Amino acid sequence: MAAQQEGEDVYASLLLTDTYLPGALVLAHSLRDAGTTKKLAILVTLDSVSPEVAVYDYIIPVSRIQNERPANLYLMNRPDLHSAFTKINLWKQTQFRKIVYLDADIIAYRAPDELFDLPHAFSAAPDIGWPDLFNTGVMVLTPSLGEYYALKAMAERGISFDGADQGLLNMHFKNTFNRISFTYNVTPSAHYQYVPAYRHFQSSINMVHFIGPDKPWLQGRDNLTGGPFDDMTGRWWAVYDRHYRVQHRPPRLLNRSKQQKLPNWSSISSRENINPRANMSSLSADPLATGPPPPTVSNTKLHQPLSSDKTSNTSTSTSTSTHTKNPLFTMSHPDMTTPVAMIRLLLSITLPRTSTMKIMSTMSTMNTTMSHTNTTSPIPTMGNNMIHNMANNMSHTMSHTMSHTMNHTMNHTMSHNMTITTILSLRSLQFLFTHLRIQEYEHEQWATHSAPPHTEHKPEPPRPAPAPSWDAQWHPPPTDSQPEAIHLPQTHYVMSSDPAPFVPPERYPSPPKDMWYEVPKERPAPPHEKPKAIFPWETNRPQASRVFAQQEESVSPVPESAAESSGEPKAPIDAQPPAEPSMTESTSVGQKSEPQTPTTPSDPWSSFTRTNAWDEVPQISRYVDAIQKHRRTRSQGLGLVGLPATGLSKAQEASWGRGSRVTDFPSEEDRPSLPVTPAPIRRPRFWGGGAPGISLEGEGDDEQLPAASGVPTQSDWDPIAQLQKLATQQSDLLLQKLGGSGDTGEDVIGTQGRHIPSRPLPFGSEGVKSPTYGARSSAVLSPKPIKPDSSSSSVRSIVGDEHDQVTPAYERPTIMVQPPSYQGPGASFEKGEDIPTYETPAPPTEEEQDVLET
Numbered sequence: 018m019a020a021q022q023e024g025e026d027v028y029a030s031l032l033l034t035d036t037y038l039p040g041a042l043v044l045a046h047s048l049r050d051a052g053t054t055k056k057l058a059i060l061v062t063l064d065s066v067s068p069e070v071a072v073y074d075y076i077i078p079v080s081r082i083q084n085e086r087p088a089n090l091y092l093m094n095r096p097d098l099h100s101a102f103t104k105i106n107l108w109k110q111t112q113f114r115k116i117v118y119l120d121a122d123i124i125a126y127r128a129p130d131e132l133f134d135l136p137h138a139f140s141a142a143p144d145i146g147w148p149d150l151f152n153t154g155v156m157v158l159t160p161s162l163g164e165y166y167a168l169k170a171m172a173e174r175g176i177s178f179d180g181a182d183q184g185l186l187n188m189h190f191k192n193t194f195n196r197i198s199f200t201y202n203v204t205p206s207a208h209y210q211y212v213p214a215y216r217h218f219q220s221s222i223n224m225v226h227f228i229g230p231d232k233p234w235l236q237g238r239d240n241l242t243g244g245p246f247d248d249m250t251g252r253w254w255a256v257y258d259r260h261y262r263v264q265h266r267p268p269r270l271l272n273r274s275k276q277q278k279l280p281n282w283s284s285i286s287s288r289e290n291i292n293p294r295a296n297m298s299s300l301s302a303d304p305l306a307t308g309p310p311p312p313t314v315s316n317t318k319l320h321q322p323l324s325s326d327k328t329s330n331t332s333t334s335t336s337t338s339t340h341t342k343n344p345l346f347t348m349s350h351p352d353m354t355t356p357v358a359m360i361r362l363l364l365s366i367t368l369p370r371t372s373t374m375k376i377m378s379t380m381s382t383m384n385t386t387m388s389h390t391n392t393t394s395p396i397p398t399m400g401n402n403m404i405h406n407m408a409n410n411m412s413h414t415m416s417h418t419m420s421h422t423m424n425h426t427m428n429h430t431m432s433h434n435m436t437i438t439t440i441l442s443l444r445s446l447q448f449l450f451t452h453l454r455i456q457e458y459e460h461e462q463w464a465t466h467s468a469p470p471h472t473e474h475k476p477e478p479p480r481p482a483p484a485p486s487w488d489a490q491w492h493p494p495p496t497d498s499q500p501e502a503i504h505l506p507q508t509h510y511v512m513s514s515d516p517a518p519f520v521p522p523e524r525y526p527s528p529p530k531d532m533w534y535e536v537p538k539e540r541p542a543p544p545h546e547k548p549k550a551i552f553p554w555e556t557n558r559p560q561a562s563r564v565f566a567q568q569e570e571s572v573s574p575v576p577e578s579a580a581e582s583s584g585e586p587k588a589p590i591d592a593q594p595p596a597e598p599s600m601t602e603s604t605s606v607g608q609k610s611e612p613q614t615p616t617t618p619s620d621p622w623s624s625f626t627r628t629n630a631w632d633e634v635p636q637i638s639r640y641v642d643a644i645q646k647h648r649r650t651r652s653q654g655l656g657l658v659g660l661p662a663t664g665l666s667k668a669q670e671a672s673w674g675r676g677s678r679v680t681d682f683p684s685e686e687d688r689p690s691l692p693v694t695p696a697p698i699r700r701p702r703f704w705g706g707g708a709p710g711i712s713l714e715g716e717g718d719d720e721q722l723p724a725a726s727g728v729p730t731q732s733d734w735d736p737i738a739q740l741q742k743l744a745t746q747q748s749d750l751l752l753q754k755l756g757g758s759g760d761t762g763e764d765v766i767g768t769q770g771r772h773i774p775s776r777p778l779p780f781g782s783e784g785v786k787s788p789t790y791g792a793r794s795s796a797v798l799s800p801k802p803i804k805p806d807s808s809s810s811s812v813r814s815i816v817g818d819e820h821d822q823v824t825p826a827y828e829r830p831t832i833m834v835q836p837p838s839y840q841g842p843g844a845s846f847e848k849g850e851d852i853p854t855y856e857t858p859a860p861p862t863e864e865e866q867d868v869l870e871t
């Protein structure tokens with residue numbers, strides 16, 4: 018902060034290429050001529066330093082900041098502004114308190130030193146193209162490293178709506194810029210000129226800024242017909258002429274004959290001492306002010322404002338002595354021999370059809386040539402004849418665009434390929450080129466409007482005189498005036514024969530962000546009418562009873578026993594046996610799974626019949642039964658006689674459902690082998706069924722196993738009597754065992770039951786009661802010999818205790834197993850899959866445990 022306050026105030030400009038050198042020089046002179054008290058600084062990139070910029074007090078080298086995403090530059094057709102971001106280096110110049118930045122294409126009518134008194138950190142004037150934006154040709158700024166880094170970050174990301182500094186800075190200082198008067202940055206446009214406003218505010222103009230690609234030094238002084246734009250261009254030329262114009266050359270100077278002489282050229286190294294033109298320049302520093310001006314209309318007009326400019330006269334003498342350096346004169350060597358390649362280059366650049374590619378290849382050729390020429394001479398030289406030849410070959414039709422391209426190409430190629438010698442010589446060629454155009458113009462003007470001093474030279478055919486300046490607001494056009502259209506610009510286009518392929522820009526500009534297509538609002542759906550019923554089942558729809566697995570994921574599993582006791586068909590997946598899978602239940606389940614979609618009455622899904630044919634059609638169950646039986650028989654035939662024929666009784670199968678549920682079980686191959694003896698397993702105990710289980714199993718076994726010899730038929734079986742008999746046998750057996758005689762015991766046990774030996778359980782197992790085996794644990798845990806009572810109680814617990822609750826199947830003779838209606842595998846079984854006979858590995862029964870423990 019302190020440093021900034023101590024710092025100096027400077028006007029600063031920017032020079033990225035020598036193309037803008039004439040502009041930068043004229044700007045500096047215009048400020049000095051107007052009597053500014055401030056110092057002048059210029060930011061230059063290292064590859065664009067020209068000795069001429071010494072007009073400025075401070076020459077500040079900065080690094081070039083290029084836009085790596087220059088696509089937006091093509092939006093305004095200014096790809097040449099690829100390095101405009103370099104401008105943000107201004108904010109880095111914290112050695113200065115305040116900077117009034119001015120583009121190199123600006124001319125000051127008066128020195129606007131008052132801008133340094135602005136308290137704002139950033140001020141700028143509106144842009145003519147979009148007046149809400151500011152133009153970045155004139156800016157009053159306070160250097161700040163913070164701002165610099167912020168701007169640099171934007172530049173590195175290519176954040177700029179036009180790809181150049183103006184887009185970037187407007188985005189950054191969007192709402193914080195202090196708007197200053199347009200008179201500080203009057204931007205004439207060839208396309209738009211507000212003539213009445215110009216006339217009205219003419220006298221208050223502070224600075225003029227030649228925006229766009231047509232810079233005064235590129236466009237020459239032709240066709241200045243008297244509009245406001247031409248006024249301003251003329252004033253630019255006036256400053257230029259004041260400091261650089263070669264005075265009063267005879268017209269033959271540039272006449273294309275071999276006898277003509279060009280001015281002597283001074284080398285850069287000797288320009289301070291040997292400047293043959295310096296004398297002439299100092300003699301007539303301001304030719305427009307001292308000598309008779311060339312009788313052109315534009316010059317006449319130009320002269321008037323200049324002569325009324327008080328400061329310009331006072332500063333003329335000093336600026337002449339200290340700053341007048343004609344770039345043309347200071348860049349060339351007096352006795353030059355010309356490398357052929359250089360001539361070739363100059364010839365090529367004067368041809369309108371020459372492409373950039375060609376220039377570059379010429380230059381590389383030239384580079385090679387130069388490295389073989391006399392290296393002791395600091396500058397490749399060329400003689401006057403050669404220059405003269407070049408001048409003869411200079412084409413009037415060469416467009417400024419061409420020169421633009423040339424300069425860019427030269428600078429870029431030079432920075433990479435060329436030696437310093439080459440650079441200097443090429444620079445001199447640039448100046449030569451620019452200056453020759455100016456001189457040609459002057460010569461023509463002179464030839465047209467003044468009597469030729471040397472009568473032996475025929476004057477060139479007179480050009481049509483420019484229209485006299487008349488004020489259309491007040492006067493009719495002069496009667497002797499030429500047709501207006503005579504001064505319309507005539508552009509000559511040449512068909513391109515450039516063989517270089519078109520190289521598209523890396524990226525085309527993205528479409529505007531604020532464009533969008535508004536999607537039409539959705540129309541309200543027409544009221545849905547249920548179509549008329551056609552088929553009888555549409556009106557007479559059966560109720561759904563089946564529940565689908567994927568609808569039930571949110572339902573907590575119902576205990577299996579509950580499902581079992583309900584006697585209803587089970588859902589395909591174990592976890593969802595709804596205790597009451599009635600219509601209401603399945604409906605509520607369905608609602609649980611899709612609560613967010615209230616269905617209309619006509620929704621086919623809500624009214625879909627959810628009955629399962631497996632549950633409803635008896636033929637299906639019969640068919641499946643038959644399959645299961647068939648398979649059981651088959652597995653028995655495979656030597657698995659000892660295995661239980663089925664883990665599920667017929668009734669259980671019926672109650673558990675058959676559908677896909679059975680397919681969820683592991684096949685026999687997949688199942689782990691059980692640590693059990695191949696004795697019949699009393700599954701019903703595991704399933705907790707008790708009496709009904711065992712009875713049902715008995716029934717199933719009857720069906721599935723071959724009838725055992727000696728077993729009474731069903732009709733002969735009196736369970737009560739048999740129980741009594743069993744109890745007696747057990748006690749007899751016990752007595753036998755206790756007596757030491759077990760010879761026949763095994764047979765008896767084998768058919769009638771088994772004695773449970775009394776032996777101590779492993780340590781820690783005493784008193785442990787499994788809830789699963791709760792009903793039987795008393796017998797197991799008891800170390801005492803089993804008494805007939807307890808044995809019978811055990812049986813009772815199986816058969817009798819729950820006898821009243823569920824009627825055993827064998828007491829229901831009405832239940833008949835029907836013969837299968839179909840043959841062959843069922844649709845619900847996977848290929849190669851056998852019918853599962855276990856649901857899960859059953860825990861060992863008491864008997865099995867005994868076997869394991871012995």
Ligand SMILES: O=c1ccn([C@@H]2O[C@H](COP(=O)(O)OP(=O)(O)O[C@H]3O[C@H](CO)[C@@H](O)[C@H](O)[C@H]3O)[C@@H](O)[C@H]2O)c(=O)[nH]1
Pocket residue numbers: 030031032033034035036037097098101120121122152153154155179181182183184227228229230
């Ligand atoms: O090849 C070049 C190009 C630019 N410059 C410098 O950069 C400035 C900006 O370029 P210019 O041609 O003057 O741009 P304008 O035609 O004025 O276009 C507008 O857009 C530019 C890019 O945003 C801004 O820099 C200008 O201030 C703004 O007026 C010039 O004045 C020079 O100082 C060079 O030295 N060499």
Ligand SMILES: [Mn+2]
Pocket residue numbers: 120121122154226227228229
């Ligand atoms: Mn500009």
